[in-house]
Amino acid sequence: xxxxxxxxxxxxDEGKGRIVDLLSKGVDIVARYQGGNNAGHxxxxxxxKVILHHLPSGILRENKLSVIGNGVVVDxxxxxxxxxxxxxxxxxxxxxxxRISDRTHIIMPYHREIDVARxxxxxxxxxxxxxxxxxPVYEDKAARRGIxxxxxxxxxxxxxxxxxxxxxxxxxxxxxxxxxPLSFDSIYEEYSEYGEILKEFSCDVSGLLxxxxxxxxxxxxxxxxxxxxxxxxxxxxxxxxxxASSGGACxxxxxxxxxxxxxxxxxxxxxxxxxxxxxxxxxxxxxxxRLRDAGAEYGSTTGxxxxxxxxxxxxxxxxxxxxxxxxxxxxxxxxxSGFESINMCVGYKYRGETLTTFPSSCSALAECExxxxxxxxxxxxxxxxxxxxxxxxxxxxxxxxIEELTGVGVHAVSLGxxxxxxxxxxxxx
Ligand code: IMP
Numbered sequence: 001x002x003x004x005x006x007x008x009x010x011x012x013d014e015g016k017g018r019i020v021d022l023l024s025k026g027v028d029i030v031a032r033y034q035g036g037n038n039a040g041h042x043x044x045x046x047x048x049k050v051i052l053h054h055l056p057s058g059i060l061r062e063n064k065l066s067v068i069g070n071g072v073v074v075d076x077x078x079x080x081x082x083x084x085x086x087x088x089x090x091x092x093x094x095x096x097x098x099r100i101s102d103r104t105h106i107i108m109p110y111h112r113e114i115d116v117a118r119x120x121x122x123x124x125x126x127x128x129x130x131x132x133x134x135x136p137v138y139e140d141k142a143a144r145r146g147i148x149x150x151x152x153x154x155x156x157x158x159x160x161x162x163x164x165x166x167x168x169x170x171x172x173x174x175x176x177x178x179x180x181p182l183s184f185d186s187i188y189e190e191y192s193e194y195g196e197i198l199k200e201f202s203c204d205v206s207g208l209l210x211x212x213x214x215x216x217x218x219x220x221x222x223x224x225x226x227x228x229x230x231x232x233x234x235x236x237x238x239x240x241x242x243x244a245s246s247g248g249a250c251x252x253x254x255x256x257x258x259x260x261x262x263x264x265x266x267x268x269x270x271x272x273x274x275x276x277x278x279x280x281x282x283x284x285x286x287x288x289x290r291l292r293d294a295g296a297e298y299g300s301t302t303g304x305x306x307x308x309x310x311x312x313x314x315x316x317x318x319x320x321x322x323x324x325x326x327x328x329x330x331x332x333x334x335x336x337s338g339f340e341s342i343n344m345c346v347g348y349k350y351r352g353e354t355l356t357t358f359p360s361s362c363s364a365l366a367e368c369e370x371x372x373x374x375x376x377x378x379x380x381x382x383x384x385x386x387x388x389x390x391x392x393x394x395x396x397x398x399x400x401x402i403e404e405l406t407g408v409g410v411h412a413v414s415l416g417x418x419x420x421x422x423x424x425x426x427x428x429x
Pocket of ligand 1: 011012013038039040127128129130131132133134135224225229238239240241274275276
């Protein structure tokens with residue numbers, strides 16, 4: 001099996017979890033490499049729906065090692081609840097199938113506090129974050145005042161690091177954000193306990209992965225969020241704070257780019273976005289609501305309604321180029337059944353010009369008007385189709401049009417949330 005990076009090719013929520021769940025059957029290790037519990041990966045197994053926030057989707061398969069890389073940020077209380085929930089549902093989660101990098105940064109209570117207070121202060125200009133403390137924890141990492149798992153599990157080191165950083169963060173919370181200071185003692189006590197429990201999972205993940213590779217093992221790198229939410233290449237500042245691009249798989253696990261064989265981009269057959277920021281192909285009004293209802297487009301982490309729009313080939317081409325996407329998985333094609341015609345965004349109108357490339361400036365993107373190509377839809381319910389050739393002509397043409405517009409071959413098409421509702425069109429390239 002090749003080493004595969006699976007990334008979201010849009011603004012997140014593309015259905016990566018179910019694709020990773022399927023592909024994980026053939027690999028030895030599944031590794032998360034960025035983001036934290038802002039992610040919500042939904043997997044449907046039979047009648048059961050599992051939503052994973054921290055844990056790699058491979059945790060649901062027997063005999064697979066799941067790994068949380070150094071690029072991920074972990075909220076220990078949330079992680080341990082997730083572990084307890086899975087154990088209660090009959091899944092095995094222990095240090096034989098879950099390892100966490102000792103370099104992983106820890107989300108602390110002041111990160112959540114700062115995230116929520118800042119968004120409230122910004123009002124109209126807010127990012128629309130998930131409120132999980134993601135921006136502030138990556139900010140501390142970059143500012144070199146973060147607390148890593150290795151620090152958390154060493155009581156003396158943790159005491160020193162926490163005392164240092166809490167003094168500074170409390171000053172910020174009280175003087176800038178107008179909040180109440182957080183207590184050192186209660187954080188130290190609660191988080192020391194987490195450290196005690198998490199000790200068994202902690203390891204040098206880079207060393208572990210490189211050893212596995214040298215012994216012929218294969219790894220599936222599971223991205224969270226999406227290419228357009230990447231801190232460097234996304235629609236900044238309306239992005240998350242981590243490297244959601246394929247490159248993040250390397251920096252977020254300590255495995256080199258030369259070890260990656262395939263980059264699989266997961267994209268919905270249409271587009272959604274949660275939170276603020278420009279979205280040229282957004283559909284407002286009743287048609288947007290129709291798509292939201294048909295696709296049950298509500299956030300699996302925050303429950304927020306997702307903004308819905310047509311497939312955007314300009315944005316996807318950009319994601320494909322910047323991430324080296326070698327194959328696509330198109331999800332939720334079934335949701336488009338019943339639309340008489342479908343719009344595909346093939347360019348942007350910007351100040352009298354037609355753009356076919358994605359603008360790097362967010363304010364320019366906000367001014368862009370979509371240029372649509374209208375294609376015929378299909379009326380049939382496709383959710384029970386088992387072969388690509390059995391899809392209605394409109395649906396087959398739609399997939400071929402995505403390939404033509406993006407220049408990337410489609411490997412798989414999903415027609416529903418459960419494991420078996422997927423068609424494979426070609427080998428993974
Ligand atoms: P943060 O990651 O909580 O800081 O949020 C920053 C932006 O990324 C907001 O627009 C969020 O809605 C968005 N975001 C974060 N995680 C996800 C995700 O898993 N799916 C979709 N959007 C996300």
